[in-house]
Structure formats: C-alpha cells, structure tokens
Amino acid sequence: MTMVGKQIGANRVVNGIKIPHPCGDPNLPAGPDLALRREIVKHALRALQTGVSGPTVFVPDSTRASK
Amino acid sequence: MEKVRVMHYVNQFFAGIGGEEKADASLDFREGPVGPGKRLQDLLGDSGKIVVTVHCGDNFFSEHRDEALGKILQIAEEQGVEMVVAGPAFNAGRYGFACVEVCHAVSTSLGLHGVAGMHIENPGIDGYRHYKDSKVFISPTSENIRGMEDALSRMAQIISKLATESVIGSPSEEGYIPRGFRVEEFVSESGVERAVDMLLNKLADRPFVTEIPIESLETIPVAPPIANLTSARLAIATTTGVVPPGNPDGIKAYLNTQWRKYCIEKLDSMKDGKWEVNHGGYNNTFMYANPNYGVPLDACRKLEKERIFGKLYPYFYMTTGNVARISAMQAIGKEMAVDMKAEGIDGVLLVSA
Numbered sequence: 001m002t003m004v005g006k007q008i009g010a011n012r013v014v015n016g017i018k019i020p021h022p023c024g025d026p027n028l029p030a031g032p033d034l035a036l037r038r039e040i041v042k043h044a045l046r047a048l049q050t051g052v053s054g055p056t057v058f059v060p061d062s063t064r065a066s067k
Numbered sequence: 068m069e070k071v072r073v074m075h076y077v078n079q080f081f082a083g084i085g086g087e088e089k090a091d092a093s094l095d096f097r098e099g100p101v102g103p104g105k106r107l108q109d110l111l112g113d114s115g116k117i118v119v120t121v122h123c124g125d126n127f128f129s130e131h132r133d134e135a136l137g138k139i140l141q142i143a144e145e146q147g148v149e150m151v152v153a154g155p156a157f158n159a160g161r162y163g164f165a166c167v168e169v170c171h172a173v174s175t176s177l178g179l180h181g182v183a184g185m186h187i188e189n190p191g192i193d194g195y196r197h198y199k200d201s202k203v204f205i206s207p208t209s210e211n212i213r214g215m216e217d218a219l220s221r222m223a224q225i226i227s228k229l230a231t232e233s234v235i236g237s238p239s240e241e242g243y244i245p246r247g248f249r250v251e252e253f254v255s256e257s258g259v260e261r262a263v264d265m266l267l268n269k270l271a272d273r274p275f276v277t278e279i280p281i282e283s284l285e286t287i288p289v290a291p292p293i294a295n296l297t298s299a300r301l302a303i304a305t306t307t308g309v310v311p312p313g314n315p316d317g318i319k320a321y322l323n324t325q326w327r328k329y330c331i332e333k334l335d336s337m338k339d340g341k342w343e344v345n346h347g348g349y350n351n352t353f354m355y356a357n358p359n360y361g362v363p364l365d366a367c368r369k370l371e372k373e374r375i376f377g378k379l380y381p382y383f384y385m386t387t388g389n390v391a392r393i394s395a396m397q398a399i400g401k402e403m404a405v406d407m408k409a410e411g412i413d414g415v416l417l418v419s420a
Binding site for chain 2: 022044052
C-alpha cells in the first residue's frame with residue numbers, strides 16, 4: 001500500500017509487511033517478530049531524520065519481499 | 068454488429084468468494100458475467116458481451132500488483148478481449164485502487180478502452196488523475212452498494228458509447244469523472260471573446276462554466292527532518308482501529324468521523340493491556356492477537372530505553388480509516404496535528420492498515 005500513501009501525498013512513507021499486520025509478521029516466532037517490528041520502527045526514525053522534497057518511500061531491508 | 072468482447076474485473080466480495088477473510092484470495096477468472104456483471108450484461112444488451120470475469124482478493128492485488136496485472140493481460144489476450152470494465156468499487160479504497168490499475172494496464176499495454184465506477188472520494192481517483200489515460204473513463208457512483216443500479220447504468224452508457232466508436236465528449240457532457248487534461252476542439256469564438264463573455268456573465272451573476280478548473284488536490288508541505296532525535300518527543304498514531312475493550316467512544320468500523328487518544332503510559336507492550344480492533348476493512352485476527360502490529364509500542368519502548376530517541380508521548384492517536392470520506396479524514400488529520408503541536412510532539416509514527 002506504499003503506492004497509495006505516496007499518491008495521497010504523504011511525504012515520508014515506510015514499507016511495512018502486510019495490510020492486516022503492518023508492523024511485524026505473525027508467521028514468525030515472537031523474538032524475530034519483535035526484531036522485525038523494531039527494524040521497521042528504526043527505519044521510520046531514520047525517515048524522520050531525512051530531508052525529502054516530496055512523497056518518498058523508505059524500504060527496510062527485511063520488508064523487501066512485501067513491497 | 069459484433070458485440071464488443073468485455074472483460075469484467077471484480078474483487079473477492081463481488082465474485083461471491085467471501086469478505087475480508089478472503090482478501091488474500093489469488094487472482095482467477097470465470098467465463099461469462101458474475102455477480103454485478105450479470106446486471107451489467109442486461110444493461111449492455113447488444114452493445115457488449117462480458118466474455119470473462121477476472122476476480123482477485125483486495126489484499127492479494129495490492130501486495131502482488133505486478134503479478135496480478137501480468138495475469139490479467141494474459142487472460143485478456145487469450146480471451147480476445149476488446150474492452151475492460153472494473154467495479155463499481157464505490158468507496159472501497161483497495162478495490163478502487165485495483166480497478167484503476169487494471170484499466171491503466173490494459174489501456175497502456177493492449178490499447179483497449181477501460182471503464183470503471185467508483186465514488187469521487189475513492190483514493191483510486193488519485194491514480195486515475197495521475198495516469199491521465201485517454202482511453203480510461205470512470206463513472207461517479209454513490210459511496211456504497213446501495214447505488215449499484217445507478218452505477219451500473221452509468222457505466223453501461225459509457226461502455227455502449229465506446230462500443231459503437233462514436234466520439235466521447237467532455238466529462239460534463241458524458242458524466243464521467245474528469246481526468247485532469249484538456250483536449251483540443253474547434254470552437255466558433257476566439258479565446259478573447261469567450262473570456263469577455265465569461266466576465267460579463269460573472270459580473271451580471273449569470274451562470275458560466277470555466278474552461279480551466281482549478282485543481283483542488285492538496286499538496287502537503289514537507290516537514291523538516293528532526294535534527295536531534297535523542298531529545299525528540301515522538302507519538303504513535305494509527306488508523307488500524309485498535310481501541311480499548313468495548314470501544315467506549317463508539318469509533319465506527321466504516322465511515323468513521325472521529326479520533327481519540329488512548330493512554331499507554333504504563334505499558335511496555337500493547338500485550339500488557341486489553342484492546343479490541345474496530346476496523347471493517349481488513350482481517351482483524353492478527354491485530355486482535357497482537358495490537359503491537361498497529362501500535363508498535365514494544366519496539367518503541369526498547370528504542371526509548373536505549374535512548375535512540377527522547378521520549379514516547381504517553382498516549383497513542385487513533386482513528387479508523389476505512390471507507391471514510393477524504394474530507395472527514397482531512398479534518399481529523401488537522402485536529403490531530405493541532406493537538407500534537409500543543410503537546411510538544413516533534414515527530415509521529417503513523418501506522419496505516
């Protein structure tokens with residue numbers, strides 16, 4: 001759904017996992033699931049510290065398959 | 068006259084496969100009309116024939132867009148399709164998005180006409196105005212399925228007109244949603260004469276129609292980056308519908324118009340509290356089991372303790388963003404932003420389902 005986020009004009013969009021569970025993956029055990037969530041949040045923090053000129057999508061490495 | 072061979076795209080719901088629990092259903096097709104396609108076929112009469120119905124789960128489409136579009140193009144070629152019709156999607160965002168993508172792909176790759184139907188505030192309309200495909204037309208519909216008959220008859224009118232290859236006029240003449248571009252045409256009066264006429268009509272309070280409507284699409288100013296994250300106060304916001312037990316504020320799962328803040332001050336994880344999920348637009352099972360998927364509190368607390376950022380605001384902001392009016396959501400966004408500024412919040416993590 002990052003494309004929709006971009007289209008409506010959100011300036012910093014971070015790619016998540018899936019619509020029903022954007023921050024994490026219930027198929028993973030609790031530990032790796034939390035680690036994945038932490039990576040997505042950390043990526044969002046990086047986005048907040050990054051200057052952009054318009055809608056920009058940030059893609060954490062472990063969410064690339066869900067892009 | 069040969070009937071135009073039409074492909075109809077519908078989501079899992081209108082194909083009769085299931086509701087939100089089937090939103091991951093992969094793309095498939097059936098010969099002939101299905102669901103709303105049956106009534107559309109009646110309305111088309113001799114001008115077109117729905118030869119194939121392609122159906123796909125809304126989540127599957129948005130998560131496997133390229134794969135789904137590739138299959139659709141393949142089916143269209145195999146079935147000798149001459150026109151594609153999608154929806155109507157009313158105000159369902161993911162469905163509207165899919166309808167626009169399908170029409171765009173078929174129009175650009177195969178040079179065919181595409182006709183879809185959806186509400187003017189469906190987020191799919193943004194894509195339609197972005198692509199500006201000269202062969203794609205979207206009929207306006209009501210917000211919900213109650214306007215099905217009207218939606219289908221408007222779509223059928225455009226389909227029939229395209230099938231007979233007569234010239235399609237302007238949006239105001241033909242009733243489709245403007246795509247945001249102008250076409251050249253011959254007129255009897257020069258621009259100067261038309262402009263003076265318009266001005267005289269305006270001064271005399273007589274009706275007139277502008278030739279260049281002003282785009283109302285809002286550009287959101289870019290917030291500057293946060294310079295010092297270690298002292299920044301951050302808040303979590305979500306549109307995923309996570310609410311306290313019993314949904315005490317009556318947040319609506321559809322067409323919601325309000326927002327709230329809920330306290331997370333004493334929690335290290337959303338699992339330490341009791342929550343429900345009130346969102347009618349996605350399968351809530353995973354969110355119910357672990358609301359950290361929508362309010363990533365456990366991860367934020369760890370990062371806060373490690374001093375990666377300053378402080379987490381003790382409440383999370385919450386609204387449900389399902390088939391809501393864009394105007395209502397813009398108002399909610401503005402109210403939230405005012406509150407966030409007043410609370411001294413430097414940055415926001417907004418999780419959207």
